[in-house]
Amino acid sequence: MLYQGDAIHVERQQGEIAVLTLDLKAESVNKLSSGVIAELTEAVGEIEKAQGLKGLIVVSAKEAFIVGADITEFHAMFAKDEAFLVEMNQRVHALFNRLEDLPFPTVTALNGLALGGGCELSLTTDFRVMADSAQIGLPETKLGIVPGWGGCVRLPRLIGADNAIEWICGGTQNDAATALKVGAVDAVVPLEALAAAARDLIDKANAGDFDYRARRVEKGSPLKLNPVEQMMAFETAKGYVAGKAGPHYPAPVEAIRVIQKGAGEGRERAQAIEARAFAKLAKTDVCYNLVGLFLNDQAVKKKAKGYAREVDPIEQAAVLGAGIMGGGIAYQSAYKGTPILMKDIREEAIELGLKEARKLLVKQLERGKLSQEKLAEVLGNIRPTLSYGDFGHVDLVVEAVVENPKIKAAVLKEVESTVGERAVLASNTSTISIDRLAADLSRPENFCGMHFFNPVHRMPLVEVIRGSKTSDTAVAATVAYARQMGKTPIVVNDCPGFLVNRILFPYFGGFSGLVEHGADFERVDKLMERFGWPMGPAYLLDVVGIDTAVHASHVMAEGFPDRMAHEGKSAIELMFDSERLGQKNGKGFYTYTEDKKGKPVKQHDDEAHRLVESVVRESRELADDEIVARLMVPLCLETVRCLEDGIVGTPAEADMALIYGIGFPPFRGGALRYIDAMGTAAFVALAERLAGELGALYAPTERLKAMAERGERFYPDDNVPSDDNPSA
Numbered sequence: 001m002l003y004q005g006d007a008i009h010v011e012r013q014q015g016e017i018a019v020l021t022l023d024l025k026a027e028s029v030n031k032l033s034s035g036v037i038a039e040l041t042e043a044v045g046e047i048e049k050a051q052g053l054k055g056l057i058v059v060s061a062k063e064a065f066i067v068g069a070d071i072t073e074f075h076a077m078f079a080k081d082e083a084f085l086v087e088m089n090q091r092v093h094a095l096f097n098r099l100e101d102l103p104f105p106t107v108t109a110l111n112g113l114a115l116g117g118g119c120e121l122s123l124t125t126d127f128r129v130m131a132d133s134a135q136i137g138l139p140e141t142k143l144g145i146v147p148g149w150g151g152c153v154r155l156p157r158l159i160g161a162d163n164a165i166e167w168i169c170g171g172t173q174n175d176a177a178t179a180l181k182v183g184a185v186d187a188v189v190p191l192e193a194l195a196a197a198a199r200d201l202i203d204k205a206n207a208g209d210f211d212y213r214a215r216r217v218e219k220g221s222p223l224k225l226n227p228v229e230q231m232m233a234f235e236t237a238k239g240y241v242a243g244k245a246g247p248h249y250p251a252p253v254e255a256i257r258v259i260q261k262g263a264g265e266g267r268e269r270a271q272a273i274e275a276r277a278f279a280k281l282a283k284t285d286v287c288y289n290l291v292g293l294f295l296n297d298q299a300v301k302k303k304a305k306g307y308a309r310e311v312d313p314i315e316q317a318a319v320l321g322a323g324i325m326g327g328g329i330a331y332q333s334a335y336k337g338t339p340i341l342m343k344d345i346r347e348e349a350i351e352l353g354l355k356e357a358r359k360l361l362v363k364q365l366e367r368g369k370l371s372q373e374k375l376a377e378v379l380g381n382i383r384p385t386l387s388y389g390d391f392g393h394v395d396l397v398v399e400a401v402v403e404n405p406k407i408k409a410a411v412l413k414e415v416e417s418t419v420g421e422r423a424v425l426a427s428n429t430s431t432i433s434i435d436r437l438a439a440d441l442s443r444p445e446n447f448c449g450m451h452f453f454n455p456v457h458r459m460p461l462v463e464v465i466r467g468s469k470t471s472d473t474a475v476a477a478t479v480a481y482a483r484q485m486g487k488t489p490i491v492v493n494d495c496p497g498f499l500v501n502r503i504l505f506p507y508f509g510g511f512s513g514l515v516e517h518g519a520d521f522e523r524v525d526k527l528m529e530r531f532g533w534p535m536g537p538a539y540l541l542d543v544v545g546i547d548t549a550v551h552a553s554h555v556m557a558e559g560f561p562d563r564m565a566h567e568g569k570s571a572i573e574l575m576f577d578s579e580r581l582g583q584k585n586g587k588g589f590y591t592y593t594e595d596k597k598g599k600p601v602k603q604h605d606d607e608a609h610r611l612v613e614s615v616v617r618e619s620r621e622l623a624d625d626e627i628v629a630r631l632m633v634p635l636c637l638e639t640v641r642c643l644e645d646g647i648v649g650t651p652a653e654a655d656m657a658l659i660y661g662i663g664f665p666p667f668r669g670g671a672l673r674y675i676d677a678m679g680t681a682a683f684v685a686l687a688e689r690l691a692g693e694l695g696a697l698y699a700p701t702e703r704l705k706a707m708a709e710r711g712e713r714f715y716p717d718d719n720v721p722s723d724d725n726p727s728a
Contacts, residue, residue: 002018002043002046002047002050003042003043003046003047005039005042005043006024006025006035006039007022007023007024007025007030007035007036007039008020008021008022008023008036008039008040008043009021009023009043010043010046010047012050012053013057015052016052016053016054016055017053017054017055017056017057017199017202018047018050018053018055018056018057019056019057019059020043020047020056020057020058020059021059021060021061022036022058022059022060022061022062022065022066023060023061023062024036024062028062028063029062029063029064029066029067029113030060030062030064030065030066030067030118031066031067031068031069031070031117032066032068032069032070032116032117032118032121033069033070033073034070034073034077036070037092037095040095041095044095044098044099047102048098048102053104054104054105054202054206055104055105055106055107055202055205055206056102056104056105056106056107056125057106057107057108057109057195057198057199057202058106058107058108058109058121058122058125059108059109059111059195059198060109060111060112062112063111063112064111064112064113064114064118065108065110065111065112065113065114065118065122065134066113066114066115066116066117066118066121067113067115067116067118068115068116068117068118068139069116069117071143071291071294071295072295074143074282074291075288075291075292075295075717077282078282078283078287078288078291082276082279082280082282082283083279085275085278085279085282085283086275086276086278086279089148089149089274089275089278089279090271090272090275092148092149093149093150093268093271093275096120096121096124096149096150097124097267097268097271099121099124099125100124100125100216100219100220101216104206105126105127105201105202105205105206105210105212106124106125106126106127106212107125107126107127107128107129107198107201107202108121108122108125108127108128108129108198109129109194109195109197109198110122110128110129110130110131110134110136110185110194111131111134111191111194112131112133112134112135113134113135113136113173114134114135114136114137115135115136115137115138115139115173116138116139116140116147116151117149119136119137119138119151120138120147120149120150120151120154121149122136123150123151123154123155123158123219124150124154126205126212126215126216127186127187127201127205127210127212127215128184128185128186129185129186129187129188129189129194129197129198129201130176130179130180130185130187130188130189131176131188131189131190131191131194132176132177132188132189132190132191133176133191134175134176135173135174135175135176136173136174136176136179136184136185137167137171137172137173137174138151138155138167138168138171139171139172139173140168140171140251141168141169141170141171141249141251141252141255142171142290142294143251143287143290143291143294144249144250144251144281144284144286144287144288144289144290144291144667145251145278145281145282145287146168146251146254146255146258146274146277146278146281147168147255147274147278148274148275148278150271150274151168151274152164152168152255152258152259152262152270152274152277153262153267153270153271153274154219155167155168155184156223156259156263157218157219157220157221157223158183158184158218158219159182159183159184160182160183161223161225161230161233161234161259161263162233162237163182163183164259165233165234165237165241165255165256165259167184168252168255168259169237169241169245169252169253169255169256170252176188186201187201219267220266220267221266221267222263222264222265222266223263223264225263230260230263230264234256234257234259234260234263237256238253238256238257241253241256248286248532248665248667249286249667250281250284250286251281251286251287254277254280254281255277257277258273258274258277261273262274285667285677286667288669289666289667289668289669289673289677290666290667290669292669292670292673292715293655293656293659293666293669293670295652296651296652296653296655296656296670297488297656299650299652299653300488300490300652300653300656301488303491303649303653304479304482304483304488304489304490305483307475307476307479307480307489307491308476308479308480308483310472310473310476311473311476311477311480313480313484314338314395314396314477314480314481314484315338315339315395316338316339316340316341316393316394316395317333317338317339317340317341317394317395317396317397317398317481318340318341318342318343318391318394318396318397318398319333319340319341319342319343319397319398319399319400320343320344320397320398320399320400320401320411320415321343321344321349321399321400321401321402321411322342322343322344322349322350322351322352322353322354322384323344323349323352323353323356323400324352324353324356325400325428325452325454325456326342326344326349326353326400327342327352327353327354327355327356327357328356328357328360328452328454328455328456328457329398329400329428329452329456330342330353330357330382331356331357331360331361331378331382331456331457332456332457332485332486332487333381333481333484333485334357334378334379334381334382335360335361335378335457336484336485336486337381337484338381338481338484338485339381339382339383340381340382340383341383341384341385341390341391341394342354342382342383342384342385343384343385343386343387343388343391344386345386347386350384350385350386353384354382354384357378357379357382358379360457361375361378361379362375388414388415388418391415391418391419391423392418392419392420393420394419394420394423395423395424395477396423396424396425396426396477396478396481397415397419397423397424397425397426398426398427398428398450399411399412399415399425399426399427399428400428400452403429403430403431403432403548403551405432405436405437408427408429408432408437409436409437409439409440412425412427412437412440412441412447413440413441416441416442416443421443422446423446424446424447424448424473424474424477424478425441425446425447425448426447426448426449426450426464426478427447427448427449427450428449428450428451428452429449429451430451430497430498430501430548430552431496431497431498431501431551431552431555431556432555433467433494433495433496434447434448434449434465434466434467434470434494435467435468435469435494438467438469438470444467444469444470445469445470445471445473445474446471446474447467447469447470447474448464448465448466448467448470448474448475448478449463449464449465449466449467449494449498450462450463450464450465450478450481450482451463451464451465451498451500452487453500453660453661459660459661460487460488460660461487461488461489461490461500461656461657461660461661462482462485462487462488462489462490463489463490463492463498463499463500463657463661464478464479464482464489464490464491464492465491465492465493465494465498466491466492466493466494467494468494475491479491488656488660490648490653490656490657491649491653492642492647492648492653492657493646493647493648495559495645495647496555496556496558496559496560497552497555497556497559498647499642499647499648499654499657500657500658500661500662501552501556502556502560502638502642502647503635503638503639503642503658503662503671504635504662505552505553505556505564505638506563506564506634506635506637506638506697507537507631507632507634507635508537508541508549508553508572509563509564509566509634509697510630510631510632510633510634510635510697511524511537511538511541511631512566512570512571512572513630513694513697514622514627514630514631515570515571515612515615515616516570516571516615516616516617516618517616517617517618517619517620517622518616518618518619518620518622519622519627520609521536521537521538521571521589521612522538522604523627524536524537524538524627524631525537525538525539527624527627527628528628528631531628531665532665532667532668533663533664533665534663535663537631538588538589538590539589539590539602540662541572541575541582541588541589542582542583542588542589542590542592542602543582543583544582545581545582545583545584546572546575546576546580546581546582546588547576547581547584549572550572550573550576553570553572553573562696563634563695563696563697563699564697568615569615570615571611571612571615574611574612574614574615575588575589575608575611578611580608580611583600586600587605587608588608589605589608589612590602590603590604590605590608591603591605591608629686629690630690630694632674633683633686633687633690633698634697634698635671636671636672636674636675636683637687637697637698637699637700637701637704639654639655639658639671639672640671640672640675640700640701640703640704641701642654643672643714644701644703644704651670651672651673651714651715654670654671654672655669655670655671655672655673656670658670658671672714672715673714673715675714676713676714676715680704680707680708680711680712680713681708681709681711683700683708684700684704684705684708685708687699687700688700
């Protein structure tokens with residue numbers, strides 16, 4: 001044994017080959033924490049001192065190779081100054097360069113995921129052999145940074161600037177076939193043949209069949225592009241990537257600049273450019289929030305995994321109500337491998353549900369995402385029925401009929417009598433109280449809410465709503481099923497609107513107030529889209545459906561009359577009265593036409609503006625930041641209330657629900673991180689100023705005011721970046 005640590009050990013094989021094994025104790029995956037880097041430094045030192053070695057093979061003892069750096073260290077590390085971060089990266093560069101410069105051929109055997117720093121470590125060796133089931137990539141731009149340990153230097157020299165830009169800017173995980181095609185790896189073999197293939201590469205390099213020294217020269221030299229080729233490769237890419245990433249995400253374009261600046265340099269100078277760019281981006285509010293988002297996502301998924309461990313997997317599901325929503329649920333369940341019955345009382349509704357599933361599958365087929373065989377298999381997992389005949393064998397039923405409490409209650413009571421005593425019933429309701437729907441059930445402990453967001457196949461969030469009588473087993477089973485469907489479930493408690501809609505409707509209330517004060521709704525939409533929302537409030541209302549919004553607003557007003565009830569007609573209700581329902585009938589705040597692909601395209605409509613003028617009570621001159629505040633403050637305050645009321649368990653779950661459910665701007669981290677970024681005291685002062693003029697919708701809670709006085713934050717363990725204003 002040449003070296004033994006807690007994460008790394010190095011041993012000789014047959015006396016002449018060193019095998020460096022990554023096996024981080026007490027962890028399910030390998031990650032490059034500061035402690036692991038320290039061990040790697042020691043291990044490389046021992047390899048350098050060893051006599052008679054003829055090769056090095058880097059392997060993993062875990063299912064994944066290395067999933068990347070230890071992101072839990074990022075907030076504390078990135079709170080330090082740029083000089084520290086540059087020096088830290090330069091130390092890792094020096095270590096990786098020593099690995100790259102060993103006096104014998106080196107190979108990495110990629111058995112599973114090799115992401116971020118794991119990918120960069122593999123790029124230091126002369127060759128890479130990859131299991132056919134493995135994936136490789138550099139996802140750093142998704143965290144608001146660029147690869148900082150040589151990814152921007154070595155990858156372009158291995159696979160070409162164009163391919164490297166695509167990998168790095170997209171942050172993609174690439175399969176083995178793709179990696180082999182572009183030259184990121186040298187061989188792809190079945191997992192069981194990986195060790196032998198790695199040894200074979202070493203032997204052939206030593207025999208002179210492969211020139212490992214030439215590979216090193218290539219990786220350490222300037223890119224082989226003349227000035228015209230450089231301009232075409234980089235300038236064109238910058239424009240395209242900037243348009244795709246948008247103005248709030250600087251890392252992808254910065255990655256291109258790093259590759260471009262380093263293109264004419266040797267290894268060390270190019271690495272210095274990369275280290276400086278990494279440090280600069282690591283200090284931004286965007287990076288801070290995206291790292292926080294990643295950590296929140298991990299926390300939410302870990303919690304859901306804990307629920308799912310308590311129950312057996314769902315083997316047979318059912319959905320009541322076909323149509324678009326039922327068809328979407330059936331498709332998602334079947335596509336992810338859980339067979340599902342799709343029941344309705346009308347043959348034409350069944351056909352509509354099957355048509356929706358077929359449409360989604362054909363799109364996947366056309367994009368090359370699935371084969372004809374897989375399409376047939378998924379359709380075979382959906383069994384349409386007009387009766388309850390086979391419901392005795394169903395583990396979980398999703399009720400997805402019309403959003404009417406009487407109809408839902410009747411359907412749920414009916415299906416309860418047909419399923420087994422342990423079967424779970426779940427209602428896909430967006431607003432109706434779970435306790436109200438459970439009132440007539442014989443087994444209310446087996447009932448909960450399961451709120452999908454539309455369109456089901458795209459939206460990652462599922463709210464699992466616990467009623468006062470819902471059992472832990474029912475919640476766990478519903479969470480397990482949501483995970484089987486590839487969704488991110490968040491468990492919330494019952495209240496009007498549950499979590500996401502309860503938070504969203506104060507935002508719409510702020511919008512209605514702006515319109516009543518003479519704000520042009522198209523201007524408001526453009527402002528909020530610049531702020532980072534995928535669409536402004538008027539456009540979002542059209543997409544949600546004006547009728548759906550009016551129904552939900554009445555539920556909210558009944559549940560929270562002090563702040564969500566209003567006098568007179570709102571602009572939203574006026575649209576409804578004028579039969580302008582949004583995209584579903586082609587006219588709302590905007591009118592809609594279809595493009596060549598059948599997607600609705602919004603257009604300005606004079607009639608909508610004339611209608612809205614009738615609700616204007618007082619025209620005011622409103623500055624841009626005032627408009628943003630009047631929308632964001634009520635949304636953030638309702639998030640605080642949901643946390644205080646115990647509707648949601650943690651700040652992480654609240655923020656992730658908003659990002660996954662309604663497209664809260666990810667680079668801002670969520671509503672509670674937004675308050676933290678502004679500063680609790682500053683936020684409370686802003687809310688109190690608005691409340692003095694606009695009423696209870698803007699009034700901060702007593703607990704929030706106490707937090708402000710004590711200088712407390714929702715994420716007290718984070719290190720907020722010191723040289724940027726995250727609320728800007």
